[in-house]
Amino acid sequence: MKYLNKRLLTATCTALIASSAVFTSAAHADLTAAAGVASSYYWRGLQVSNGAQVWGEATYTLDSGFYGDLWASSEGFGVGPEYDLTAGWSGKFGDLGVNVGAVTYVYSKDNSQGASFDDNDPGDFSDAFVKLSYGDAFGGLYYNIAQAQSQAWVYAGYAIGKFTPSIGYQEFKDKFQTMGDSKWDYTYIDLTFAATKNLSFIVSSVIDHSGSQMSSFGLPANIDTNRAKVVVSYTLPIEM
Numbered sequence: 001m002k003y004l005n006k007r008l009l010t011a012t013c014t015a016l017i018a019s020s021a022v023f024t025s026a027a028h029a030d031l032t033a034a035a036g037v038a039s040s041y042y043w044r045g046l047q048v049s050n051g052a053q054v055w056g057e058a059t060y061t062l063d064s065g066f067y068g069d070l071w072a073s074s075e076g077f078g079v080g081p082e083y084d085l086t087a088g089w090s091g092k093f094g095d096l097g098v099n100v101g102a103v104t105y106v107y108s109k110d111n112s113q114g115a116s117f118d119d120n121d122p123g124d125f126s127d128a129f130v131k132l133s134y135g136d137a138f139g140g141l142y143y144n145i146a147q148a149q150s151q152a153w154v155y156a157g158y159a160i161g162k163f164t165p166s167i168g169y170q171e172f173k174d175k176f177q178t179m180g181d182s183k184w185d186y187t188y189i190d191l192t193f194a195a196t197k198n199l200s201f202i203v204s205s206v207i208d209h210s211g212s213q214m215s216s217f218g219l220p221a222n223i224d225t226n227r228a229k230v231v232v233s234y235t236l237p238i239e240m
Contacts, residue, residue, distance in 0.1 A: 034235055044170050053074055066088070085106070100130050102145070154168065165192075200234075
């Protein structure tokens with residue numbers, strides 16, 4: 001599950017990073033690609049890998065604004081490599097940028113959560129999303145539409161020169177990942193600094209969460225702590 005700041009392909013390598021609010025323009029080249037490396041996999045305010053992450057992405061856009069996207073990562077929530085498939089439409093209405101679509105997240109098979117399905121099947125984990133931008137402001141909503149989950153993520157941010165502060169809220173209700181039919185949620189803040197065109201730094205912290213259920217979410221990183229996290233990422237656009 002990539003973080004929105006990853007969408008800022010010239011600034012950050014995420015989940016995206018997710019960052020985060022650059023919209024594909026129908027006037028651009030039909031096929032674009034990028035690759036990157038990050039000190040860890042950063043996703044919606046959480047560090048979801050113990051090691052570094054390497055990723056690649058290719059996007060094909062039609063003149064009408066419809067697009068397809070493939071994103072692949074060496075890390076995937078501690079259960080092996082991940083790839084994401086996205087289809088959607090992006091365009092502008094005056095100064096308002098709009099991006100709507102759906103994404104499915106595909107992982108290596110994972111038995112650690114006691115799940116009754118294989119995570120390596122497309123469609124097991126899928127979100128519908130709406131992302132908006134206006135000038136330097138951006139925001140969006142992702143809502144899970146697959147399996148026995150009920151997850152929602154909403155975020156908003158504002159670019160100020162090389163700095164991009166944002167805030168996000170994530171809610172889970174997932175019997176496969178939260179030990180029974182339980183629910184928890186958290187709020188986080190982060191700050192992205194684009195040191196160069198390709199090098200960025202993200203400082204993030206969970207500022208509020210619903211309590212003990214958060215620690216039961218089976219990730220390799222310590223997501224039940226409020227300590228700040230720092231992620232360093234480098235993005236390299238690929239000429240097609």
